[in-house]
Amino acid sequence: MSQFEVIKDIGETLKSLLEESFKAAGFTTVNISTDKPKKDNIKNLPTVNCYMYHLGFDQRYRERTQTLVSSYAKDGRVVEYYRDAPILMLAHYIISVWGNSPAEENLLTGLAVKTFLENPILTGEALRGESFFPDDKLNMYPNLQSDYNDVLSFWRSMNEELRPAVYYYVRFRIESDRRSPEVKRVTGKDLAVAGRR
DSSP: OOGGGHHHHHHHHHHHHHHHHHHHTTOTTOEEEOSOOOGGGOOSSSEEEEEEEEEEEOTTOOOOSOEEEEEEOTTSOEEEEEEOOOEEEEEEEEEEEEOSSHHHHHHHHHHHHHHHHHOSEEEGGGSOSSOSOTTOEEEEEEOTTOOHHHHHHHHHHTTOOOOOEEEEEEEEEEOOOOBOSOOOOOOOOOOOOOOOO
């Protein structure tokens, strides 16, 4: 497993979720894109764009100590070792819709929001890629701090016309592959008491 690929796999997971949701709702001609949302990158209309515009460290993250990990060796015995603490991060996404009319864009934006509302936690087969651990959960959060000024700034930075957009973020972690040598536990001690002469 290449766990550092998790950032790429999150994008593929969200793209797949939107594709499945739109097809299930009968919108089979809607394209889902994760490319930079610029007119030059929008090849077909309508397109729903799910673009990661920012990566940051989770502000709640404090722990930097190693953790004790237990796993099984191929021969079935329990192996214990220390591993570096994971880095907790946030991937920020902007969802925008490029349609043939404002009415179509509004309709498709509503379905995108409904999709994330109904799928706030993605697990198991919904996670795409090889970077996820079997018990991983991917949480989608609406970014309640974003406002009109953020939208205005984003589209100006893209040198594009202003268009409605909604913001989300995903919490995730990147695990270290670095580990200590195997920890040898003391499972028992033999004590002998010598008598006095």
